[in-house]
Amino acid sequence: xxxxxxxxxxxxxxxxxxxxxxxxxxxxxxxxxxxxxxxxxxxxxxxxxxxxxxxxxxxxxxxxxxxxxxxxxxxxxxxxxxxxxxxxxxxxxxxxxxxxxxxxxxxxxxxxxxxxxxxxxxxxxxxxxxxxxxxxxxxxxxxxxxxxxxxxxxxxxxxxxxxxxxxxxxxxxxxxxxxxxxxxxxxxxxxxxxxxxxxxxxxxxxxxxxxxxxxxxxxxxxxxxxxxxxxxxxxxxxxxxxxxxxxxxxxxxxxxxxxxxxxxxxxxxxxxxxxxxxxxxxxxxxxxxxxxxxxxxxxxxxxxxxxxxxxxxxxxxxxxxxxxxxxxxxxxxxxxxxxxxxxxxxxxxxxxxxxxxxxxxxxxxxxxxxxxxxxxxxxxxxxxxxxxxxxxxxxxxxxxxxxxxxxxxxxxxxxxxxxxxxxxxxxxxxxxxxxxxxxxxxxxxxxxxxxxxxxxxxxxxxxxxxxxxxxxxxxxxxxxxxxxxxxxxxxxxxxxxxxxxxxxxxxxxxxxxxxxxxxxxxxxxxxxxxxxxxxxxxxxxxxxxxxxxxxxxxxxxxxxxxxxxxxx
Numbered sequence: 001x002x003x004x005x006x007x008x009x010x011x012x013x014x015x016x017x018x019x020x021x022x023x024x025x026x027x028x029x030x031x032x033x034x035x036x037x038x039x040x041x042x043x044x045x046x047x048x049x050x051x052x053x054x055x056x057x058x059x060x061x062x063x064x065x066x067x068x069x070x071x072x073x074x075x076x077x078x079x080x081x082x083x084x085x086x087x088x089x090x091x092x093x094x095x096x097x098x099x100x101x102x103x104x105x106x107x108x109x110x111x112x113x114x115x116x117x118x119x120x121x122x123x124x125x126x127x128x129x130x131x132x133x134x135x136x137x138x139x140x141x142x143x144x145x146x147x148x149x150x151x152x153x154x155x156x157x158x159x160x161x162x163x164x165x166x167x168x169x170x171x172x173x174x175x176x177x178x179x180x181x182x183x184x185x186x187x188x189x190x191x192x193x194x195x196x197x198x199x200x201x202x203x204x205x206x207x208x209x210x211x212x213x214x215x216x217x218x219x220x221x222x223x224x225x226x227x228x229x230x231x232x233x234x235x236x237x238x239x240x241x242x243x244x245x246x247x248x249x250x251x252x253x254x255x256x257x258x259x260x261x262x263x264x265x266x267x268x269x270x271x272x273x274x275x276x277x278x279x280x281x282x283x284x285x286x287x288x289x290x291x292x293x294x295x296x297x298x299x300x301x302x303x304x305x306x307x308x309x310x311x312x313x314x315x316x317x318x319x320x321x322x323x324x325x326x327x328x329x330x331x332x333x334x335x336x337x338x339x340x341x342x343x344x345x346x347x348x349x350x351x352x353x354x355x356x357x358x359x360x361x362x363x364x365x366x367x368x369x370x371x372x373x374x375x376x377x378x379x380x381x382x383x384x385x386x387x388x389x390x391x392x393x394x395x396x397x398x399x400x401x402x403x404x405x406x407x408x409x410x411x412x413x414x415x416x417x418x419x420x421x422x423x424x425x426x427x428x429x430x431x432x433x434x435x436x437x438x439x440x441x442x443x444x445x446x447x448x449x450x451x452x453x454x455x456x457x458x459x460x461x462x463x464x465x466x467x468x469x470x471x472x473x474x475x476x477x478x479x480x481x482x483x484x485x486x487x488x489x490x491x492x493x494x495x496x497x498x499x500x501x502x503x504x505x506x507x508x509x510x511x512x513x514x515x516x517x518x519x520x521x522x523x524x525x526x527x528x529x530x531x532x533x534x535x536x537x538x539x540x541x542x543x544x545x546x547x548x549x550x551x552x553x554x555x556x557x558x559x560x561x562x563x564x565x566x567x568x
Contacts, residue, residue, distance in 0.1 A: 002381040004463040004564055006499060006544055009034040019043075025483065027475050031468055031496050042244040045251040045488075047225065049244075053205040056198075057186035062161055062177035063205035067213060069136055070102045077126055077134035079118050080108040080306060081141040081195065082297030084290045088234030089140035089163075089196040091263075091309035092227050096203035099222035100210060104138075105131040108302045111367055112390075116426075116433075117142040118149035118160070127156050134158055136176075141195025143175070144168045144183070145426070150175050163198045165240070167428070190245040192492070196234030197249060200227060228253040229262040230309060236282050237290030241492030250488045254280050265308040268321035269293075282490050292321070295328040298367035334365050338372045342386060343379070355452040355459040357384040358445050360395065364388035370398030370431070381463050383407055383452055387436065394423065395436040404461050405452055407432040413451040418443060465544050465564055471498035473522050478558045481549045499544050501568045502526075504537050519543070519560065530562035540568040 011033035019029040022040035037043060053059050069076060076097065080090035090106050097104040107126055114121045118139050127133050136159040139146070143162035150160045150173035162178045172178060179202050181188040193201070207221045215221075232253020235246055242250065256262055257270075257280035266289065270277045273288040296305040304327075308320035342359045357380050359372070369386040377384040383401040390396035401407035406429045415422045421440035427433055436444055453459050489495035502519035510516050515530040517537070527550065528543075543565045550559035 002379070002463055004465045006465050006467055006542075006564070008469045008499065009466050012036075012038070015039070027472070027480065028483070028487070034468060035493050037244070044244075045248045047248075047252065050248055051189055051245050053201045053208070056179060056181060056188045056201050056205075057183065058177045059179050059202055059205045060209070062163075062179050062202055063209040065159075065161060065176055066097075066102070066138075066202075066206050067209045067215075070097075070100060070210075073103060074135035075132055076102055076104040076136050076138060077129060077131070078104060078106040079122060079126070079137050079139045079142065080106055080302065081116065082108055082111050082302040083141075084237035084293040084297075084305075085195045085234040086141040087293050087297070087302055087305040087309060088230045088237075089194075089199045090306050091265075092196055092203065092230050092234075093138060093140055093199045094306075094310050095227060095230075096200075096206070096222065096224060100203075100206060105129065105134075106303075106306060108297075108306060110301060111297060118146035118153070120148055120152035123149055123152040123156060123158070126153070126158065136161060139163060140199045141165070143173065144178070144180055145173075147171055147173045149173070163195070163202055165193050165195050165198050190243050192241040192243050192246055194235045194238040194240045194246075196231050196238075197240075197246065200224070200231050200249075203227075225252065226256075226261070229256045229266050232257075233266065233285050233289055233293075236285040236490055237293070239286075239491045242488060242490045243492065247488045247493065250282065250285075250490075254282070254285075254488070263309060264312055264314045264317035265310070265321065268308065268314070268317040269324070271318065272321045272325040281485065282488055286490065291331075292324045292328045295331045296324055298331055298371075299327050299334075299365070331368060331371075335368050335371045335375075338364050338368060338386075339375050342372050342376055346376070346380070354449040355382060355456070355461075356449045357382045358387070358448060359385075360387040360441060362389040366390055366396045369396070370400065370433070373398055374400045377402065381461055383410065385434075385448065387441070389438065390435065393438050395438050395441065397434045397436055399427070399432045399434075401430050401432075402461055402463070403430075404456055404458070406455070410448065410451045410455060413455060414444065414447045417451065418447045421447070465497065466494070467497045467499040467544050469498065470500050471547065473524055476521075476524060476526070476547065476558060478549050478556045481547045481558050482556075484547060485549060495546060497544050497546055497563055499542070501540060501542050502528075504539055504541060507536055509534055515562075517562075526558060526560050528560035528562055530565065533562070537565055538567045541565045542568040 011030050015033040015038045018039050078090050078093045080086045109122050139162045144164040144166050153160045160175045162175045164180045167182050181191050181193050210216050232250045257277045269289045275284045275288050293305040296302050311317050357376050366388040369388050373384045373386040377400045383405040385397045385399040387395040387397040399407050408427045411425045421437050423435040425434035502521045505520050506518040508516050513534050515533045517528040519526045519528050544563045545560040548559050550557050
């Protein structure tokens with residue numbers, strides 16, 4: 001068990017005063033100011049506060065190209081990605097383009113056969129697509145690195161329009177237009193749009209272009225806010241930073257879900273996950289719906305997930321959602337077995353003494369290695385890679401990292417110091433993937449560990465739990481817990497964790513693995529629970545906790561969810 005260090009976020013005092021002056025609840029002022037919110041404008045969550053599409057580079061050019069293509073009756077094909085962001089982005093594109101009169105279908109690459117993005121192999125599949133050879137390919141959540149794929153499409157007489165949010169390489173593809181807030185020279189203020197956010201912006205720009213052309217009246221055309229549930233799901237599932245614009249998009253999507261107005265596929269996913277849409281939260285999107293969509297891309301073919309999101313047939317949606325649910329259960333079983341094997345391998349063969357953790361088994365499922373890496377990273381708090389054999393002589397690896405280590409930079413250094421052993425790699429700071437020569441695995445282990453030490457100057461790391469300090473006693477109640485639950489928290493805008501000293505009045509184990517407690521502070525008593533912790537606590541404890549509502553027999557009370565506790 002890695003022992004975390006507790007730290008306290010500091011609120012910017014000028015921002016705090018500005019938020020208080022706007023009449024916002026004092027606790028929210030403190031929490032928001034500690035998360036970089038500078039003014040009340042950044043807390044506005046109505047559509048009118050959204051950054052306008054016109055500020056996205058090339059979006060109006062791309063909209064004109066699409067409007068021309070629709071008028072000419074061109075055949076469009078969306079090239080999706082095999083994760084939840086890619087699936088929701090594809091669904092937004094299909095639904096919006098069809099509503100605006102386009103002839104459009106989709107193709108999603110297979111993780112195991114063609115790999116990620118618009119490759120020349122995917123172009124070949126597009127040429128022989130069942131709906132006929134397309135005139136134009138539209139990438140969603142991929143394409144910014146597809147230089148060879150775009151050239152292959154050109155050779156085949158197919159135009160390519162790219163929408164993506166990933167960081168570009170030194171050379172951009174020769175596409176008819178590229179819409180990506182992270183491309184050079186794009187002044188769009190939110191660099192954190194997910195792939196689904198980018199295609200949603202393009203669809204808004206396309207509708208505006210069709211209004212300009214008189215196809216629709218000035219305020220006419222399809223209601224694109226009806227797609228905000230899909231935008232919210234993809235944004236949360238892709239773990240992009242929830243800046244003010246993304247919080248607006250997610251809030252709007254959650255409000256649609258809570259009011260019961262959502263795509264048939266999302267309603268079906270809530271049902272199979274046993275979650276209540278009327279209380280929809282970011283947690284539901286990230287941990288209940290997102291993994292079920294992702295399971296299709298990990299184990300089989302993401303077109304199953306996309307078809308669930310684009311159908312209006314409630315019965316078909318439920319059938320597909322049940323298939324996704326079964327796949328997710330299968331994924332969890334595979335992951336559980338692999339995780340146990342990985343932990344055993346680490347403990348038996350290579351106790352964690354270095355700066356990193358790498359595990360490999362030839363029979364592991366290559367679609368699930370990233371999840372195993374994620375679990376091991378949490379256990380050992382080291383950058384972690386897990387590998388499976390992808391084909392004879394080659395290993396496919398997926399990695400997860402910690403805030404101190406930029407994973408893609410580490411792989412880049414290894415590839416330079418040991419040329420030829422990494423066949424290809426890509427990713428970002430916290431997650432990356434690579435293909436490795438199997439005979440070079442032992443050499444890679446040493447090189448990877450050396451690169452982590454070289455780039456960080458450290459061989460061990462400790463997790464930090466950032467807290468918001470003490471929760472004022474007047475706010476430690478069910479009403480405030482409800483207020484906090486209505487806000488959108490997530491990546492880059494973490495849910496509040498408070499820190500206080502309590503006296504333990506009672507404690508007992510639930511199901512031999514969860515610690516249920518009664519805690520006291522300043523004559524206030526609280527129910528608390530520490531999930532997956534089976535050791536009893538001393539009488540006085542220093543606790544990092546979340547404040548949540550507990551509903552039991554119609555009574556709503558405050559409950560503390562313990563993140564960490566140690567003797568006070």
